[in-house]
Amino acid sequence: xxxxxxxxxxxxxxxxxxxxxxxxxxxxxxxxxxxxxxxxxxxxxxxxxxxxxxxxxxxxxxxxxxxxxxxxxxxxxxxxxxxxxxxxxxxxxxxxxxxxxxxxxxxxxxxxxxxxxxxxxxxxxxxxxxxxxxxxxxxxxxxxxxxxxxxxxxxxxxxxxxxxxxxxxxxxxxxxxxxxxxxxxxxxxxxxxxxxxxxxxxxxxxxxxxxxxxxxxxxxxxxxxxxxxxxxxxxxxxxxxxxxxxxxxxxxxxxxxxxxxxxxxxxxxxxxxxxxxxxxxxxxxxxxxxxxxxxxxxxxxxxxxxxxxxxxxxxxxxxxxxxxxxxxxxxxxxxxxxxxx
Amino acid sequence: xxxxxxxxxxxxxxxxxxxxxxxxxxxxxxxxxxxxxxxxxxxxxxxxxxxxxxxxxxxxxxxxxxxxxxxxxxxxxxxxxxxxxxxxxxxxxxxxxxxxxxxxxxxxxxxxxxxxxxxxxxxxxxxxxxxxxxxxxxxxxxxxxxxxxxxxxxxxxxxxxxxxxxxxxxxxxxxxxxxxxxxxxxxxxxxxxxxxxxxxxxxxxxxxxxxxxxxxxxxxxxxxxxxxxxxxxxxxxxxxxxxxxxxxxxxxxxxxxxxxxxxxxxxxxxxxxxxxxxxxxxxxxxxxxxxxxxxxxxxxxxxxxxxxxxxxxxxxxxxxxxxxxxxxxxxxxxxxxxxxxxxxxxxxxxxxxxxxxxxxxxxxxxxxxxxxxxxxxxxxxxxxxxxxxxxxxxxxxxxxxxxxxxxxxxxxxxxxxxxxxxxxxxxxxxxxxxxxxxxxxxxxxxxxxxxxxxxxxxxxxxxxxxxxxxxxxxxxxxxxxxxxxxxxxxxxxxxxxxxxxxxxxxxxxxxxxxxxxxxxxxxxxxxxxxxxxxxxxxxxxxxxxxxxxxxxxxxxxxxxxxxxxxxxxxxxxxxxxxxxxxxxxxxxxxxxxxxxxxxxxxxxxxxxxxxxxxxxxxxxxxxxxx
Ligand code: SF4
Numbered sequence: 001x002x003x004x005x006x007x008x009x010x011x012x013x014x015x016x017x018x019x020x021x022x023x024x025x026x027x028x029x030x031x032x033x034x035x036x037x038x039x040x041x042x043x044x045x046x047x048x049x050x051x052x053x054x055x056x057x058x059x060x061x062x063x064x065x066x067x068x069x070x071x072x073x074x075x076x077x078x079x080x081x082x083x084x085x086x087x088x089x090x091x092x093x094x095x096x097x098x099x100x101x102x103x104x105x106x107x108x109x110x111x112x113x114x115x116x117x118x119x120x121x122x123x124x125x126x127x128x129x130x131x132x133x134x135x136x137x138x139x140x141x142x143x144x145x146x147x148x149x150x151x152x153x154x155x156x157x158x159x160x161x162x163x164x165x166x167x168x169x170x171x172x173x174x175x176x177x178x179x180x181x182x183x184x185x186x187x188x189x190x191x192x193x194x195x196x197x198x199x200x201x202x203x204x205x206x207x208x209x210x211x212x213x214x215x216x217x218x219x220x221x222x223x224x225x226x227x228x229x230x231x232x233x234x235x236x237x238x239x240x241x242x243x244x245x246x247x248x249x250x251x252x253x254x255x256x257x258x259x260x261x262x263x264x265x266x267x268x269x270x271x272x273x274x275x276x277x278x279x280x281x282x283x284x285x286x287x288x289x290x291x292x293x294x295x296x297x298x299x300x301x302x303x304x305x306x307x308x309x310x311x312x313x314x315x316x317x318x319x320x321x322x323x324x325x326x327x328x329x330x331x332x333x334x335x336x337x338x339x340x341x
Numbered sequence: 342x343x344x345x346x347x348x349x350x351x352x353x354x355x356x357x358x359x360x361x362x363x364x365x366x367x368x369x370x371x372x373x374x375x376x377x378x379x380x381x382x383x384x385x386x387x388x389x390x391x392x393x394x395x396x397x398x399x400x401x402x403x404x405x406x407x408x409x410x411x412x413x414x415x416x417x418x419x420x421x422x423x424x425x426x427x428x429x430x431x432x433x434x435x436x437x438x439x440x441x442x443x444x445x446x447x448x449x450x451x452x453x454x455x456x457x458x459x460x461x462x463x464x465x466x467x468x469x470x471x472x473x474x475x476x477x478x479x480x481x482x483x484x485x486x487x488x489x490x491x492x493x494x495x496x497x498x499x500x501x502x503x504x505x506x507x508x509x510x511x512x513x514x515x516x517x518x519x520x521x522x523x524x525x526x527x528x529x530x531x532x533x534x535x536x537x538x539x540x541x542x543x544x545x546x547x548x549x550x551x552x553x554x555x556x557x558x559x560x561x562x563x564x565x566x567x568x569x570x571x572x573x574x575x576x577x578x579x580x581x582x583x584x585x586x587x588x589x590x591x592x593x594x595x596x597x598x599x600x601x602x603x604x605x606x607x608x609x610x611x612x613x614x615x616x617x618x619x620x621x622x623x624x625x626x627x628x629x630x631x632x633x634x635x636x637x638x639x640x641x642x643x644x645x646x647x648x649x650x651x652x653x654x655x656x657x658x659x660x661x662x663x664x665x666x667x668x669x670x671x672x673x674x675x676x677x678x679x680x681x682x683x684x685x686x687x688x689x690x691x692x693x694x695x696x697x698x699x700x701x702x703x704x705x706x707x708x709x710x711x712x713x714x715x716x717x718x719x720x721x722x723x724x725x726x727x728x729x730x731x732x733x734x735x736x737x738x739x740x741x742x743x744x745x746x747x748x749x750x751x752x753x754x755x756x757x758x759x760x761x762x763x764x765x766x767x768x769x770x771x772x773x774x775x776x777x778x779x780x781x782x783x784x785x786x787x788x789x790x791x792x793x794x795x796x797x798x799x800x801x802x803x804x805x806x807x808x809x810x811x812x813x814x815x816x817x818x819x820x821x822x823x824x825x826x827x828x829x830x831x832x833x834x835x836x837x838x839x840x841x842x843x844x845x846x847x848x849x850x851x852x853x854x855x856x857x858x859x860x861x862x863x864x865x866x867x868x869x870x871x872x873x874x875x876x877x878x879x880x881x882x883x884x885x886x887x888x889x890x891x892x893x894x895x896x897x898x899x900x901x902x903x904x905x906x907x908x909x910x911x912x913x914x915x916x917x918x919x920x921x922x923x924x925x926x927x928x929x930x931x932x933x934x935x936x937x938x939x940x941x942x943x944x945x946x947x948x949x950x951x952x953x954x955x956x957x958x959x960x961x962x963x964x965x966x967x
Contacts, residue, residue, distance in 0.1 A: 017818065019830060048777065048813045053645070056821075063818050064831065069810040071648060072820030073641065074671050080638035084645025084653070085810070087631055088604055092649075092810050110641075113634035312629055319624035326626030328594055332761040336527055337580045338381050340571075 012037035015047065017067045023058060028179035028205035032126065033065055035186040040068075043093070043193055050093045053082040055102040058133050058207070059126035062097040076107025079114035079123065083308075086119045090309040093193065096123040100141040101131050104160050108140075115169040117308035118197045124189070125162050125202050126179075130211035143290070148210075163285035163300060166200040167278045173199035174281055174300040179206060180219050184230070184297060191299055197307050217289050218297075227289050231298035236268035239294045247287070247294075254283060256293060273302045348558075349565045350522075355384075355414030356569055357422030358517060360510075361439045362431025362452075363400055364393045364407040367510035371429075372409025373756075374514055374531060378523045380581040380758050383571025384413035387879065388756045389421035389952065392695035401455075401463045403434045413521075415570040419722070419879030421755065423954040427520065429513050431455060431487070433464035449480040450516065452509070454488035483562060487512050494552035495545035504542070508549035515553025522568045525550060574758065582759035584723035584752040585612075588656075588682065589619035591730025593626050596652040598769035599734070602627040604646035606639040606655045611694040612750040613684040616656040636661040640668030640681075647677035648819075650774060650809030652734060656682035659701045660691060662708070669743060670709045673845065675819045676797075676805050678737035678744075680730070685749040685875075687950045696950025697751035699875050700926035705745045706904050706933070712842045714849035716740070717904040719747040721878035724759040726752065729901065735770045736852055741804040747903070749925075751876040751952045777812035796829040802855070803848035850905050859907035863889055863896030869965050870917035872942070874900040874930055877923050877953050884958035888966075895962055903930070911938045919943060919965050923958055 015037045023029045040050065050068040054060035056075035063070030069092075073081045078096045086094050096114075103111050103125045114121065130148065131137040137150035141162065145154040166174050173195040177188040185203065192199035204215040217227045229239040229247065237247040238259070246268040248257045257263050272280060281301040287293035320326075360371040369390055376388050391408040398405030412422035427448035430436035432455035443449060456471050476482045491512045492505045500508075511528075518525055528550060536543035557563045582590075596603035603626065607617040621630045629651075633639035639655050646653035657665065662683045672679060685701045687693025701708075705717045716736050720729040726748055733744040775794075796817040797805050808815040817829060825832035826840055861870075862885065869888075873881040878899050885897035898913060900906070914920055914934070922931045923945035931944045945961045947953060 046813065048816055049811055051810050052818075063820070066818075067816055069648075069816050070818035070820075071645075071675070072818065072822065073644070074667050074821050077637060077641040077668065080633065080641040081645040081648075083633075083638070084604065084606055084631065084642030084647075085649045086645075087629055087642070088602065088646045088649035088651045089810065109634055110638050113638065312631075316624050316627055316629070323625040326593070326597060326623060326628075328597055328767075329764055331590065331593070331623070331626075332580070333578065335580060336377055336381055336530075337578050337761065338383060339578045340383065340574050340576050 010041040010047065012041060015040050015067050017065055019064045021065050022061065024209045026208040027058070028128065028207070029059060029062070029126065031179045031182060032124070032185065032203055032205065033062065035182055035189060036066070039186050039189045039193065042190065045093045049091065050095070051085060052095045052097060053078045053085065054097040055107055056133070057099040057102045057131075059097055059099040059205070060102060076102050076105070077110060078102070079107065079110040079121070082121050083114055083117065083119060086121055086309045087312055090120065090313060094121050096121055098123065098125050100125065100127045100129060100139045100162070104140040104162060104165065112165070112169050115166055115171045115198050115200060118172050118305050119309040120196055120198070120307055122192045122199045123201065124192070125200070126205040127162055127202050128205045128207035128211055129214045130207050132207045132210050136210035161285060162202045163200075164282060167282045167285055167301065170278060171200045171301065172197040172305045173302050174285075175199070176202045176204070176295075176297045176300070178204045178215065178218055178228075178297060181297070188298065191302070195302060197305055218295055227294055229287075229294035229296045231271045231273070231284070231296050231300065233271055233273045233299070236265045236270050238265065238268065254287060254293070273299045275301070276303060347561070347564075351565050351567050353567050353569050354416060355412065355418065356426045356521060356567060357410065357412045357424065358427045358429070358521070359408055359410040359425045359439060359442065360429045360513065360517075361406055361408040361435035362510070363435070364396070364398065364405045365400060366407070366431045367507070368407045368409050368431070371510045371514045372411055374528045375517060375523065376411050376756055377527045377531075377581055378518065378525070379411065379413040380579070381527055382523060383574070384415065384569055385418050385572040385574060386411060386413045386581065386756070386758055387418055387421045388412070389751065390754045392754075394693065394695060396695070401432055401434055401460055403438050403464065406435045406438050408435070408439060413569055415572050417572060419882045420952075420955055423956050427517065429517060431509070431513065433460045433466055436470065437464040437466065443480060445479055447480055448483070448520065449476060450483045450485060450513070452487035452513075453484045454486050485516075485556070490552060490556065491549050494548045498541045498545040498548070500541060500545055505545065508545050511546045511549035512553035515550040515555075516557045519554045519557030520563070520567060522566055525554060575760065577760040579758045579760055581756050582724055582727070583754060583756040584720070584726045584748055585615035585684065585754070586619055587723055587759065588720070588726035588730050588748065588753075589616050589623075591727040592620065592652075592654055592680070592734070593623055593628065594727070594767055595731040595734040595770060596628070597626055598767055599652065599738070599772050601652040601772060602629060604629045604631065604643065604651045604653045606631045606633050606643040606646065606653070608633050608636045608639045608657065608661060610636075610658045610661045612686055612753050613656045613658045613661070613682065615753070616682065616684070636664035637668060640665035641671070643679055644668060644672055644675065644677060647672070647679045648675070648810070650807070653677075653679040654682065655679070656684065658684050658686045659688045659704065662701065662704060666709050669715065670711065670713050671821045672743040673709070673713050673715055674821050674824070676741045678734075678741055678807065680733045680737055680744050680746055682746045682748065684753045685747060687948070693950045695750065697749045697876060697952060698925050698948060698950065699749055699877075700929065700948065701747065702903065702926065702929040702933075705747055712846060714846050715743050715745055715904070716849055716852045717745045717747065718902055719875045719900070720752055721875060721899055721901065723752055723755050723757045727759070731767070731770070732901075736855070738770050738772055739804065739855060740802055740848055740852055741807060742848065747875060749876045773807070774812065775806045775808050775815060778814040795827045797824055797827050799844070802851055803844060853905040853908050856902050856907060858909045859898060859900070859913055861896055861898050861913055864894065865896070865913065866916040867894035867896050868917065869893075869895045869919045869921055869962055870914065871895065871897045871958070871962065872900065872914070872920055872922045872930070872934070873897070874903060874924070877925065880953040880955050880958050881923055883955045884962060887955070887959055888962055893962070893966060895966075900930075906937065914938055914940050921945060921961060921965060923953055923961070925952070
C-alpha cells in the first residue's frame with residue numbers, strides 16, 4: 001500500500017470534501033472547521049493517514065466536510081470507535097470530534113476510559129452548553145437555572161466541566177480555546193496534534209440558534225481580556241486589559257489580585273503545564289467566570305505517559321519474541337493429543 | 342494396569358459419570374481430568390459442566406452445587422448422556438440435587454464426612470440418607486470417609502487442614518479412575534505442570550490421587566471395575582476441545598490464513614469470557630484483545646477495527662448483545678466485515694447466567710432498529726465452533742457485512758474429541774482492499790485511474806469495496822446516516838432510501854447462493870423430520886438414529902445457516918408429513934419456518950437452563966408417529 005513519493009504541499013482547501021457544509025449560518029463550528037483545515041497542512045501528515053471520527057450532534061457532522069478518512073458514528077461512541085481504529089493502526093492520525101452532549105452525557109463513559117488509556121488520539125469537544133441538533137434542550141454543561149424547552153423552570157442538574165473531568169481521568173494533554181479566537185484555536189489544535197497521547201481540547205463554541213451568547217463574556221473584545229487568562233508555560237498568570245491582574249495562591253485556593261500595591265509578578269502563580277501532578281491543572285479548570293475568575297485558555301497540562309496503542313502492539317512483539325510467531329499446527333497440537341491409525 | 346485378582350472386570354459400551362459437590366470442591370477439575378484421560382484412552386466423549394447458579398453461594402448450600410458430567414464411549418456419541426451410571430457426591434446438597442439422574446443399580450459414591458448435622462440441614466434432609474438404608478438396595482452404594490482418608494494420605498506434606506481438604510477432589514478422581522480403569526498419567530502430568538513450583542501441593546495432590554485409586558483397588562466393597570474400549574474414530578490426531586476454545590482457535594486460524602491481525606473487542610460476561618481469555622493468550626498470532634469499558638465500547642471499537650482493515654470480532658452473551666444493538670446497526674450501515682459472537686445463556690435480562698438457552702435467535706435476526714439484516718449462523722457442538730468461526734469470517738468478507746455467530750453455554754463449556762485438522766484442509770479467506778493511487782498524480786478523491794472513488798459501489802454479491810485508511814486517493818466518509826448509493830454521501834432521498842434498504846436485504850439474501858445446500862440425515866421423505874439448530878444437535882441426532890434403527894421413517898436436518906436459510910430447505914421440508922423443531926426457547930425457529938415456508942411445524946420447547954435429553958426428543962417423535 002505504501003507508495004513512496006515526495007509529500008505534495010497541501011493547502012487548506014485540499015482538506016475540504018465535496019460536501020456542502022450544513023451548519024446554521026453564524027455557527028461557531030465554521031470557525032473550528034476553518035482552523036482545522038489551516039492546521040492540518042502544517043503537520044506533514046498525508047491526508048490518507050488522517051481519520052476523523054465523530055458521534056452525533058451538530059459538531060459530529062465534521063468528518064463529512066474533511067477530505068480525509070472519516071466516520072460519523074453513533075451517539076457518544078466516537079472515542080470507542082477511534083480506540084478500536086487506533087489500536088489496530090497506530091500509524092494513523094486520529095481525531096475525535098464530539099460535543100458537550102455527545103461526549104459528556106451519552107458518551108461520558110467512553111470519554112473517561114478513552115482518556116485514561118492515553119492512546120495517541122486528539123479529542124476536540126465543541127462545548128456550546130446546549131443540545132443543538134435536537135433543537136435546544138439543556139446539556140450537561142448548561143448552567144444551573146438554564147431555561148430551555150426541556151427545562152422551562154430552569155435546569156436543576158449541576159453542570160459538568162469538561163476539563164475537570166479530563167484532568168480527573170489524568171489526561172496527558174488538556175487545553176481550552178475559543179471558536180472566534182482563531183489564532184489561539186489554531187495554535188491549540190496544532191499542539192494537540194503534536195502531543196503523543198490523548199489530547200483533550202475543549203472549544204467554547206457559540207450556538208447562535210439555541211444558545212446564542214453563552215460565551216460572550218469570553219469572546220467580547222471589550223471583556224475578554226478580563227474574563228479569560230491565557231496560560232503560558234513557565235509564565236506568571238497575569239490577565240486584564242491593562243495586564244494588571246494576576247492569580248495568586250492563597251492556601252489551597254486561587255485568588256485574583258491586583259499587581260502593584262506590594263504584589264509583584266513573583267507572588268503570582270506560575271503556569272507549569274509539565275507538572276506530573278494534575279493538581280494545578282485541576283485548580284485552573286475550576287476557575288469560573290461566575291465565581292469572579294478569568295477562565296484559563298491554552299494548554300493546562302501536557303505530559304508524557306505510556307500510550308495504550310503503543311503498549312498493546314509492543315505486547316504482540318514481546319509475545320512473538322518469547323514464543324515465536326504463531327504456528328497453527330503447534331497450537332492445535334499443544335497439550336495432550338492421541339492418534340488414531 | 343493391574344487389578345487385584347478378586348475383582349470382576351466388566352466391559353461396557355459406554356458410561357456416564359457425574360462429579361458433584363460444592364463449588365469449592367473442585368468438581369470442574371475432577372471432570373476435566375476424567376475427560377482428558379478418557380479422551381487419551383481413545384473414547385468418544387461428550388461433557389456437560391453444570392456451574393452453580395450462584396457463583397458465590399454459601400458453602401454447602403444447594404445453590405452452590407457444581408457438577409460435571411462426562412459421557413465416554415466406545416462408539417460415536419453426541420450427548421453427555423441422559424442418565425448417570427456413576428455419581429460422586431461430595432456433600433448432602435450435591436446428593437439431594439443430583440440423585441434423581443442416577444439410574445437404578447448405578448454406582449453411588451458419597452463423601453461420608455460431609456454428612457454432618459449442618460450439611461444435612463442445608464440439604465433439607467431430616468434423616469441421614471447414608472444411614473437410613475434408602476440408598477443401599479437401590480444403588481451400588483459406597484459411603485467413604487473421603488475427608489479423613491485424604492487428610493491421612495497427605496499428612497507427610499505438612500499442609501494446613503484447609504489445604505489438605507482441598508486435595509479431596511483428587512482422591513475422588515483417583516477412585517473413579519480405578520473404577521473405569523483409566524490411566525492416572527495425564528493427571529499426574531497436569532499436577533506437575535500446575536503445581537510443580539509448589540512441591541508440597543504437588544506431592545499432596547499426587548498422594549491423594551493415588552490414595553483414591555488404591556482405595557478402589559484394595560477395598561473389597563469396590564468389587565467391580567469397568568472398562569470402556571476405545572471408539573473407532575476416523576484416522577487422525579485428536580485432542581479434547583471445549584467450545585469457547587475451539588471458537589477462539591477458529592478465529593485465530595481465520596485471521597492467520599487471511600493474513601489479518603485479529604482484533605477482539607470484549608467486555609467480560611458469562612459464559613463468553615473464556616473466548617477473551619483464550620485469545621489473550623495468543624498475542625503471538627497477532628491477536629489484539631481490547632477489554633473495553635462496556636459492551637457498547639466493545640462493539641464500536643470492533644467497528645473501528647474493521648474500518649482499520651483488520652479481522653474484527655466481538656464476543657458476548659445475550660445481555661451484552663442487547664447493548665450492542667445500536668452498534669450492530671452502524672455495522673450494517675457501514676457495511677464493514679466483522680463477526681459478532683453470542684454465547685447464549687438463559688434470559689431475559691440477567692436471567693440464568695451460567696445456564697444454557699437458545700432464546701436469542703430473534704434477537705440475532707431482528708434485534709435492531711430499522712430494516713437491519715445480518716447473516717446469522719450457529720455452531721452445533723464444541724468442535725464445530727472451530728469451523729463456524731471461519732465460516733462467519735468468510736461470509737463477512739465476501740459480503741462486507743457483520744455476521745452473527747450463535748453458540749450457547751452448553752456448547753461453550755462442553756467438550757468433545759476434535760480431530761486436529763491438517764493445515765492443508767483449512768481454506769484461507771481471500772481479502773482484497775482496493776489499491777490507492779500515487780498522491781502526486783492527482784488531487785482529490787479518486788482511485789488508481791483518477792476516477793472518483795465510490796465507497797458504495799457494489800460487486801456481483803452487492804458487496805462494497807473495503808478501502809482502508811492509509812490508502813492514498815480513496816479517502817471517504819462513512820457513518821450511520823443513510824447513504825447515497827455509490828458515493829456513500831448522506832442522502833435523505835426517499836427513493837434512494839428504499840433502494841438502499843432493498844439492496845442491504847438483497848445482499849443478505851444472496852448469502853444463500855454462497856453456502857452449501859442443506860444436508861439431510863436419513864431418507865429425503867418420511868413421517869417426521871426433526872429440524873434443529875445449535876446445541877440440541879447431539880440430542881436430536883441420537884434420538885433420530887434410535888428411531889431409524891427401530892425402522893421409523895424419521896430424518897434429521899440440522900441448520901448451521903439461520904439467516905438466510907439454505908436455498909433447498911423449503912423443498913426438504915415439503916417432503917415430510919410432520920416437521921418437529923426442538924429448541925431451548927418457546928419456538929423461535931418454528932416461527933421463522935412457519936413465516937418463511939407456511940409450514941405448520943410442531944415444537945418441542947424447553948426453557949429450564951438445561952439441554953434436551955435424548956429421551957425427551959425420542960418421546961416427542963414417538964408421540965408424533967402415533
Ligand atoms: S443548532 Fe447551533 S450548534 Fe447546531 S449548527 Fe446550528 S448554530 Fe451550530
